[in-house]
Amino acid sequence: MAIGVLIRELREARGWSQGRLAHEINSAFRTGLNREYVSRWERAKVTPGNFYLRCLSAVLDVPLAVLEGEVKRRTFISDVAAVAIAPVVASDLLASGFGARLSGGPSVDEWEAKLASYGTDYMSMGAADIQRRVAGELVVVQQQLDSPRLWSVASRLMTLYAKTFPGSDGSKAVSWYRMAARAADEAGDEQVRVWVRGRAAIALGYEGASLGVADVLADQAMAISDKPSLGLLNAIMGKAHAAALRGDVATARSLTDRGRRVFDKAASYEQTSDYAVPWWRMNVFVSLLAARLGDETTAVEAQEAAHRNLPASLPRFATHLEMHRGLMLSRSGDKQGGTDYARAALDALPPEKHSLTLRLLMAEVQGS
Structure with a gap:
């Protein structure tokens, strides 16, 4: 992707005008930059130098490496190390990486088995443990990025790793999601490209x-392919949630209807994997969406349907559903009652089962 296109996407993702981006850079670095200069970057008339790349990195909350070009094997290790070494002992990471290079590392089939295992583990384990384990896997797989199938593995691992950071921490989660999308493009697999986004x-x-x-990545997924798939379903429902939170009720409902049609053709039979969207999980999506829209009838129906099919081995998602009820109460005017209900549901779940998403949901209930 050209640097100008990337700057425009990052700016638009924040809802900023060119003038606002210039203002933010000026405020932080006293540069004298103006809107026209930002326009020239985005139209590829001028390429920002190292100084301005660092300004953009700081203001837009993305790693400098993301602005400097595509993810390649030679730079991948530095991107991983920047955020992965903290939760893992550095010497262990280095040993794993060099050991993988010397031994040839796991086969593609072994990597696919690892991914399947992580898909299941993510549904029941805490974010911190998953983050630590996946960080080590990323350091290993970066030594093997010499085939499209291994880029596919890396893209899905990066997506999982991104989810261990709250999306509100844009400098981490969003940057990893973007890198995952670009790694999927290296793989050249249409289904993976759609699923990651x-x-x-x-x-x-x-x-x-x-x-x-969320909108940008969803739009990219839908532009890549409109064939019914779990990736397309996730993209549509993600965009529906974004619309609901902006108060765009008509768009949210239209997208939900479209999501239901895709689900009818692409639903999963697998019940306990993050890579799957079975009936109960679709209803978790709809439950929160309806709660955000103030549609209590649909929300309650979705919650009851999800409860009927939710595996007993996944108590965290039962907590999600109860917290959606708390959000409904809060949005209906009983803020204290809704907060107390959601807090009781969260406190009933063992702390080691808590997720970053549940904590963000608690904050949403309190702020409604």
Whole structure:
């Protein structure tokens, strides 16, 4: 992607005009930049130098590497190390990376088995543990990025890693989602390209964070392919949540109807994987969406349908549903009652089962 296009996408994702971006850079760095100069960047008339790349990195909350070009194997390790070394012992990461390079690392089939295992683990484990484990896997897989299938593996691992950060922390979650999308493009697999973007969109939309980025990634997924798939379903429902949070009721409902039609053709039979969207999980999406829209009838119907099919091994999602009821109460005018209801549901879940998404949902209930 040309640097000008990337600057425009990042600016628009924040809802900023060219003048606003110039103002933010001037405020932070006293540069004297004006709107016309930003326009020239975006039209590829001028390429920002190293100084302005650093200004853009700081103001737009994205790693400098993202602005400097596509994710390639030679730069991938520095991007991973910047955020992955903190939760893991650095010497262990280095040993794993060099060991993988010397031994050839896991086969593609072994990587696919690892991904399947992480898809299941994510549904029941805490974010911190998943983050630590996936950080180590990213350091290993970066040593093997010499085939499209391994770029596919890396893109899905990056998506999972991004989800261990709250979407409101745009400098981490959003940057990883963007890198995951670009890694999926390296893989060249249409289904993976759609899924990575769609999964990011529903994660951000459900969290109610970085809604502009959720829209951009959802739109990209839908532009890549309109074939019914779980990736497309996630993209549509993520965009529906973003619309609901903006108060665009008509768009949210239209997208939900479209999502239901895609679900009818692409629903999963697998019940306990993050890569799946079975009937109960679709109803979790709809439950929160309806609660945000103030449609209590639809919300309650979705909650009851989800409860009937929700596996007992996934208590965290039962907590989601109860907290949606708290949001409904809060939105109906009983803010204290809604907050107390949601807090009781969250407190009933063992702390090690808590997720970043649940904490953001608690904040939404309190702020309604």
